[in-house]
Amino acid sequence: MNQPETIEETVTGIPNGKLGMWVFLSSEVMLFGGFISSYVVLRTGSGFFPIPAKELLGIPLATLNTFVLITSSVTMVLALDAIQKANQKGLIRNLAITILLGFCFLAIKSYEYPHKWHEGITISSNLFGSFYFTLTGLHGLHVIGGIAFNIYILVNAIKGCYTQDHCERVEYAGLYWHFVDLVWVILFPIFYLL
Amino acid sequence: MKKTYLTVFGTLAVLTLLTVGVSYLHLNRAGAITVALLVAGIKVSLIAAFFMHLKFEKKVIHGIFYTALFFVLILLFLIFPDIGLSQ
Amino acid sequence: MQTEHLESHPETFIRKWIFSLDHKTIGLQYMFTSLIFLLFGFSLVLLMRWQLAYPGSALPLIGYYLPDSIAAGGVMHPAGYNALGAMHGTIMIFLGVVPLGVGAFGNYFLPLQIGAKDMAFPRINMTSYWVYFIGGVLMLASFFVPGGAAQSGWTSYVPLSILSPGQTMWLLAMTFLITSSLLGSINFIVTTLNLRAPGLTWSRLPLFVWAQFVTALLLLFAFPVLQAGAILQLLDRIAKTSFFIPSGLIVGGAPVEYAGGGSALLWQHLFWFLAHPEVYVLLLPAMGIVAEILANGTRKPIFGYKEIAGSFCFIGVLSFMVWAHHMFVSGMKTSLSYLFMTTTMIISVPSVAIITCFLLSLKGASIQFKLPMLFALAFLPMFGIGGLTGLPLGFTPTDVYLHDTYYVIGHFHYVVVTGSLIALMGGIYYWFPKMFGRKMNEFWGKIHFWTTIVFMNGIFFPMFIQGLAGVQRRLYDPTVQAHNLVVQPTNVLMTYSAILLMIAQIPFIVNFFVSIFKGEKTEDNPWQATTLEWACPSPPLPHKNFEKIPTVYKGPYEYNVPGEAKDFSPQHLP
Numbered sequence: 001m002n003q004p005e006t007i008e009e010t011v012t013g014i015p016n017g018k019l020g021m022w023v024f025l026s027s028e029v030m031l032f033g034g035f036i037s038s039y040v041v042l043r044t045g046s047g048f049f050p051i052p053a054k055e056l057l058g059i060p061l062a063t064l065n066t067f068v069l070i071t072s073s074v075t076m077v078l079a080l081d082a083i084q085k086a087n088q089k090g091l092i093r094n095l096a097i098t099i100l101l102g103f104c105f106l107a108i109k110s111y112e113y114p115h116k117w118h119e120g121i122t123i124s125s126n127l128f129g130s131f132y133f134t135l136t137g138l139h140g141l142h143v144i145g146g147i148a149f150n151i152y153i154l155v156n157a158i159k160g161c162y163t164q165d166h167c168e169r170v171e172y173a174g175l176y177w178h179f180v181d182l183v184w185v186i187l188f189p190i191f192y193l194l
Numbered sequence: 195m196k197k198t199y200l201t202v203f204g205t206l207a208v209l210t211l212l213t214v215g216v217s218y219l220h221l222n223r224a225g226a227i228t229v230a231l232l233v234a235g236i237k238v239s240l241i242a243a244f245f246m247h248l249k250f251e252k253k254v255i256h257g258i259f260y261t262a263l264f265f266v267l268i269l270l271f272l273i274f275p276d277i278g279l280s281q
Numbered sequence: 282m283q284t285e286h287l288e289s290h291p292e293t294f295i296r297k298w299i300f301s302l303d304h305k306t307i308g309l310q311y312m313f314t315s316l317i318f319l320l321f322g323f324s325l326v327l328l329m330r331w332q333l334a335y336p337g338s339a340l341p342l343i344g345y346y347l348p349d350s351i352a353a354g355g356v357m358h359p360a361g362y363n364a365l366g367a368m369h370g371t372i373m374i375f376l377g378v379v380p381l382g383v384g385a386f387g388n389y390f391l392p393l394q395i396g397a398k399d400m401a402f403p404r405i406n407m408t409s410y411w412v413y414f415i416g417g418v419l420m421l422a423s424f425f426v427p428g429g430a431a432q433s434g435w436t437s438y439v440p441l442s443i444l445s446p447g448q449t450m451w452l453l454a455m456t457f458l459i460t461s462s463l464l465g466s467i468n469f470i471v472t473t474l475n476l477r478a479p480g481l482t483w484s485r486l487p488l489f490v491w492a493q494f495v496t497a498l499l500l501l502f503a504f505p506v507l508q509a510g511a512i513l514q515l516l517d518r519i520a521k522t523s524f525f526i527p528s529g530l531i532v533g534g535a536p537v538e539y540a541g542g543g544s545a546l547l548w549q550h551l552f553w554f555l556a557h558p559e560v561y562v563l564l565l566p567a568m569g570i571v572a573e574i575l576a577n578g579t580r581k582p583i584f585g586y587k588e589i590a591g592s593f594c595f596i597g598v599l600s601f602m603v604w605a606h607h608m609f610v611s612g613m614k615t616s617l618s619y620l621f622m623t624t625t626m627i628i629s630v631p632s633v634a635i636i637t638c639f640l641l642s643l644k645g646a647s648i649q650f651k652l653p654m655l656f657a658l659a660f661l662p663m664f665g666i667g668g669l670t671g672l673p674l675g676f677t678p679t680d681v682y683l684h685d686t687y688y689v690i691g692h693f694h695y696v697v698v699t700g701s702l703i704a705l706m707g708g709i710y711y712w713f714p715k716m717f718g719r720k721m722n723e724f725w726g727k728i729h730f731w732t733t734i735v736f737m738n739g740i741f742f743p744m745f746i747q748g749l750a751g752v753q754r755r756l757y758d759p760t761v762q763a764h765n766l767v768v769q770p771t772n773v774l775m776t777y778s779a780i781l782l783m784i785a786q787i788p789f790i791v792n793f794f795v796s797i798f799k800g801e802k803t804e805d806n807p808w809q810a811t812t813l814e815w816a817c818p819s820p821p822l823p824h825k826n827f828e829k830i831p832t833v834y835k836g837p838y839e840y841n842v843p844g845e846a847k848d849f850s851p852q853h854l855p
Contacts, residue, residue: 010475012254016401020471022255026262027463027505033266034509034554038524038547040270041278048528048542054217063214067207070241074203077245081195123520126540130522134513178245185237189230193217254474265502265601272605273550276614280544 021172025179032183035138039131039190049127056119058112062192065108066184072101073181076150076174086164088157095154095170098177102147109140132191139183146177202244209233300411302403303824307410308389309716312709315380318417319702320786322372325365327779332357334776336758350429359757363432364447366755368420370435371451374563375458376417378697381705382566383462383500384413387469387493390712393814394487396478396833396853398825401471409464416457423450434755436556439525439548443517444532452515459508462500469497478813478853480833485852487812487837488583491590492569495597496562502601503558510551517543549611553604561600563697565593567704568635571657574711575639576838577810578654579646580848583838585638592631599628609680618677625675632668636661651808652726656707659734660700667695670745685755688748694741703734709793714807718819719800725792732785739778743771809849812837816853 010016043049075097082090116122116132123133153173156162162170213233217226243249248259301307328351331340337356340347344355351361392400400406423430428446431437442448473494477486486494513524521539525548528541576583583589605613605621639661648654670692673679683689713721750768752759759765759772806815817827831853839850 011477012252012474014252014254014475016471016475019255019475020402020405020467022251023258023467023470023501024463026258027467027501029259029262029266030502031505031509033262033269034506034551035513037266037270037273038509038513038551041273041276041547042524042542042544044274045278045280046542046544048540059214059217063210066210070203070206070210073241073245074199077199078196081199123516124522124540127523127542130516130520130524130540134516134522138512175246178241181245182238182241185241186234189213189217189234193213193230194227258470261498262502268601269506269550269554272602272617272620273547276550276605276617277544277547 015168017168017172018175021175025175028179032138032186035131035135036186036190039135042127042131046127051128052119052121056116056121057192058115059192061108061112062188065105065112066188068101068105068108069181069184072098072105073178075101076177080167080170080174083157083162083167083170084164088160088162091162091167091170092154092157095150095157099147099150099154102143102150102177105143106140106147109136135187136191139180139187142180142183146173146180149173149176198244202240206237206240209237297823300407302399302407304388304392304400304403304406305716305821305823305826307406308385308387310410311380311384311388311413312386314414314417315377315385318372319377319381321421322369322377323783323786325369325372327783328352328357329362329365329369330772330776330779332362332757333759334773336760348424348429350424360429360432362757363434363755364424364430367431367434367437367451368424371420371431371455373697374435374559375455376413376420378563378701378705379462379559380413382563382701383469383493383496384410384465386489386566386570386705386708386712387465387496389716390814391469391490391493392472392476393715393817393821393826394490394812395473395476395481396813396816396827396831397472397476398827398830400468401475402468405464406468409461409468412457412464413461416454416461419450419454419457423447423454426450436552437514437548438552439514439517439545440527440530440532440537443514443525444537449515449518452511452518455511456508456515459504459511462504466497466500466504469493470501473497478831478833481813481852482833484587485833485836486590487569488572488586488589488593489566489569489812491593492565492572495593496565499558499562499565499597499600503555503562506551507555510548510555513551514548546608546611546613549608550605553607554601557604557607558597558600560693560696561596563701565596567660567701567708568593570708570711571639571660571704573810573812574653574657574707575642576840577711577808578649578651578657579642580649580840581642581646581838582836582840583638584641584644585634586836586838589635589638592634595631596628599624599631603628606675606680609677610684615677622675622677626672629668629672629675636665636668652721652723652730653707653711653808655727655730656703656710659730660704660707663695663699663703663734663737667692667697667700670695683748685753686748687744687752687754690754691741691744691748694744699734699737699741703737706733706789711808712814713793713796713800714803715814715819715821717797717800718802719796720803720807721796721800722792725788729785729789729792732788733782736778736782736785740775740782743768743775747771806851809847811839811849811851813852816851 012019075094079091079094079098082094121129121132123130150173153170213230216229221229248255298306328340339355340352340357344352351357351364388406431442431447431451432445433442433448437448437451473490516522517525523539523541523543525545526537526539526541526543527545530537530539530541572583572589603621603624605617606625609618674683674689674692710721710726747768750764752765752768760769803819805817805819813831813833816831822828833852834855835850835852837852841848842850
């Protein structure tokens with residue numbers, strides 16, 4: 001399992017893993033699409049959808065979190081860039097930073113959640129709270145999944161499993177991680193700024 | 195490539211600051227939504243195109259991914275008139 | 282690499298039959314499990330049918346053995362009837378027909394027909410089966426938890442489903458089933474795109490593969506939306522959110538303890554966004570099988586290959602834009618009804634095109650009435666009835682009258698049972714020699730076929746009459762409404778047809794198991810068919826299928842090519 005798989009010739013020329021990852025991400029688009037569509041239609045159409053005051057939402061902290069996540073995204077892509085140039089150290093360093101930033105995101109979130117509860121915004125308080133905690137919670141689960149995937153890649157990277165020509169799994173982990181980032185980029189304005 | 199990634203990163207950072215800044219201007223509802231969604235759209239496209247290398251991928255991947263986006267839009271735009279406009 | 286590694290080691294029993302990575306074993310696992318679920322789901326409806334024919338009388342023989350959540354003192358009570366109805370729908374669709382059409386036939390024959398060694402991701406394939414299995418077990422277990430099984434129909438309309446007992450288990454089980462379908466569909470899509478044999482271009486793909494590919498795309502794009510809906514409904518139940526609970530909802534004279542503001546219609550939209558594509562998930566694999574059998578039984582190329590493949594794709598795209606025709610009387614905006622009425626009429630065009638092509642394939646053919654061919658031929662008129670009776674439901678003026686009557690039940694049972702299920706049974710007879718190297722008994726197969734067709738019509742045709750007479754669906758006791766009494770005798774007819782249909786399956790079950798061990802041995806290509814699955818041994822070699830990956834030289838249905846010595850010309854021969 002630790003040896004990189006040899007990539008068989010495929011009809012499309014795209015490795016199975018990569019195509020599979022994109023197909024999976026397409027289904028994730030539909031999943032989040034279903035949630036976000038529900039949010040949008042209820043937000044505009046519901047007769048009872050109170051929006052908390054901006055001060056209660058903690059925009060500065062959420063902005064910081066956005067920065068954390070896009071920075072982690074760039075370090076992830078730099079990790080892939082490093083191994084494609086046969087730079088093992090660069091791969092390990094950038095992956096480690098990515099994982100660290102992922103934990104950082106979760107830490108800020110776990111500070112934010114009790115803060116919101118304290119202000120009376122809970123999952124059952126009203127529709128805003130319900131959607132906020134459901135969607136950010138689901139995104140948080142995806143972050144945890146992404147961190148786990150990245151740690152698996154990091155362990156293998158330290159063992160030296162990836163080479164310039166065999167770094168597909170780094171790319172797959174990257175695709176997933178960027179997607180998590182991408183979802184946050186949409187969630188951030190619709191929950192905090194609008 | 196490294197330079198491209200850092201440029202994209204810089205753009206993302208500026209756009210984030212921009213959208214947060216605009217939100218404090220108290221634009222009218224339509225204006226605020228337009229700006230926020232436009233900025234989010236640009237950011238999403240940048241991440242997908244460069245970080246996920248979608249720009250350089252083959253047509254099969256484009257086909258599947260864009261089909262998903264298309265169906266999400268179908269879902270949103272066909273439910274919206276029914277529930278979103280009920281008030 | 283995976284496969285070579287496995288070939289070099291003898292496999293333990295567990296590796297070979299339980300946690301197998303071989304798509305053929307997984308296909309068989311799906312087949313046996315889904316057939317058992319089909320039988321179970323069918324027996325649930327027998328209990329319901331007894332109640333409908335003789336309301337309030339004790340169930341004979343088994344009444345006293347039923348759990349209290351369904352029947353008290355041998356007599357079914359309303360909550361039990363509702364639970365049986367909900368579970369019958371759920372089990373038949375999500376645990377029976379789809380896993381049989383997609384999980385079993387898709388897993389077994391898609392890689393064979395495209396000349397692949399296995400699926401693209403064998404481990405994900407195995408996970409998909411076991412996640413499905415867990416979902417099925419949870420669904421069955423829900424009968425035995427406090428409060429009993431889900432009682433809100435397979436559609437689980439809110440807010441009833443949120444407030445009634447048993448629904449949590451249903452939602453959990455559905456989450457597993459959805460995950461399983463997603464894993465499966467990713468596998469199917471990547472396999473079809475990436476692992477086709479050399480020379481197997483899109484215009485040479487067998488129609489069964491086309492059908493499976495479109496089906497996998499439908500599952501991929503539609504199921505996550507139900508997943509979203511199911512998670513929202515689950516949170517409404519366990520975390521007191523109010524996504525689907527409207528403001529000011531009063532139940533039993535008291536306001537519910539929810540913040541409110543949600544929309545009950547939103548659930549219907551999310552549900553039918555999945556469930557309409559799901560109808561085509563039930564149907565397309567069946568159509569693919571019928572195409573295979575028809576070409577083989579008529580001994581000539583299928584009429585309009587490109588048109589059929591194109592229609593599959595067109596149905597695939599359009600099926601995402603018709604869902605709200607299930608909601609015409611839900612209080613949805615009437616302006617939207619016009620849109621959905623139009624798209625619904627448009628989507629009937631490709632279905633009719635497919636059936637027309639199938640019918641034209643029969644023209645001028647010297648048809649060989651072998652067993653699978655009987656089922657494929659029966660599919661055409663039976664699906665025709667099912668499809669055409671759907672049209673009045675797609676028009677708002679007629680739907681207002683027919684909605685939620687037995688007419689609807691008759692319509693979709695004609696589509697799914699006499700349509701899909703008959704085709705899938707034909708598929709079992711057709712591919713049995715490939716799966717086990719032996720043939721099923723022809724005589725008992727014919728008995729099974731004719732009795733099944735007669736009794737199925739005996740159950741479902743009276744439903745149209747009842748529906749037009751105004752009998753509502755989901756009625757525990759039809760005799761409480763005076764206008765139903767006129768057609769009450771048909772309920773007795775349907776009940777006895779259902780019992781006889783169950784008895785008619787005995788020859789099939791016995792034939793199936795006896796044939797596995799004692800059936801007449803066959804050669805690799807007993808039907809003299811052309812597609813690639815017949816180019817490998819019967820049963821195919823474990824973990825690699827073919828001695829050598831075949832190269833494809835021609836289209837899938839080259840029968841009776843002028844100038845050839847034999848009346849069939851396999852794809853892998855130049």
